[in-house]
Amino acid sequence: DVKVTQSSRYLVKRTGEKVFLECVQDMDHENMFWYRQDPGLGLRLIYFSYDVKMKEKGDIPEGYSVSREKKERFSLILESASTNQTSMYLCASSETDRVNEQFFGPGTRLTVL
Amino acid sequence: GEDVEQSLFLSVREGDSSVINCTYTDSSSTYLYWYKQEPGAGLQLLTYIFSNMDMKQDQRLTVLLNKKDKHLSLRIADTQTGDSAIYFCAESRVSGTYKYIFGTGTRLKVLA
Numbered sequence: 001d002v003k004v005t006q007s008s009r010y011l012v013k014r015t016g017e018k019v020f021l022e023c024v025q026d027m028d029h030e031n032m033f034w035y036r037q038d039p040g041l042g043l044r045l046i047y048f049s050y051d052v053k054m055k056e057k058g059d060i061p062e063g064y065s066v067s068r069e070k071k072e073r074f075s076l077i078l079e080s081a082s083t084n085q086t087s088m089y090l091c092a093s094s095e096t097d098r099v100n101e102q103f104f105g106p107g108t109r110l111t112v113l
Numbered sequence: 114g115e116d117v118e119q120s121l122f123l124s125v126r127e128g129d130s131s132v133i134n135c136t137y138t139d140s141s142s143t144y145l146y147w148y149k150q151e152p153g154a155g156l157q158l159l160t161y162i163f164s165n166m167d168m169k170q171d172q173r174l175t176v177l178l179n180k181k182d183k184h185l186s187l188r189i190a191d192t193q194t195g196d197s198a199i200y201f202c203a204e205s206r207v208s209g210t211y212k213y214i215f216g217t218g219t220r221l222k223v224l225a
Contacts, residue, residue: 040121041217042117042215042216042217043213044215058212092155092156094211099144100144100205100211101158102158102213104157105155106155107154
């Protein structure tokens with residue numbers, strides 16, 4: 001059974017704090033993605049990675065960075081959290097194949113006070 | 114633009130059919146997907162259709178693709194309370210980056 005896990009389901013941080021969101025997949029997928037989900041806006045891609053140590057900006061990378069030191073782990077970093085980063089964060093992974101199905105973690109609901 | 118658009122809400126009675134609509138913008142999209150998000154969970158792939166197909170049926174689900182109008186729909190027959198969820202359409206571009214563009218999501222509420 002394929003699995004994508006995220007380090008926390010709920011997280012509360014203060015403005016200005018550095019925040020780490022961790023994602024781990026056990027399917028040996030090459031591709032990993034970080035999205036944020038906001039009501040009425042759907043999912044917006046923050047960053048993605050095709051391989052270890054490789055990263056590319058998505059549609060809304062400002063205020064975020066990522067790290068992929070190992071194939072199974074993709075971290076999202078908020079260098080200095082702000083209240084407008086309060087959101088649901090979803091991690092996904094996919095194999096490089098014809099269908100390109102993405103497998104999602106359960107999400108981390110981050111609140112920045 | 115790159116928007117994939119959906120209506121935000123749909124309410125149906127149990128046993129009726131639900132039709133969720135989506136419009137997309139990129140005629141070069143290779144695959145179009147429907148994902149389901151249940152409360153408190155991540156997204157899960159329901160079904161997908163290749164861009165050279167017009168229709169795909171999978172048990173209670175029927176996907177219709179109108180390439181001319183760039184319109185995708187998902188029909189759920191005999192809708193059950195367990196179908197209550199948010200449904201996202203998504204397109205995968207030909208650019209080879211394996212990125213998706215997601216729609217805004219449609220919240221389906223099934224009334225008993």
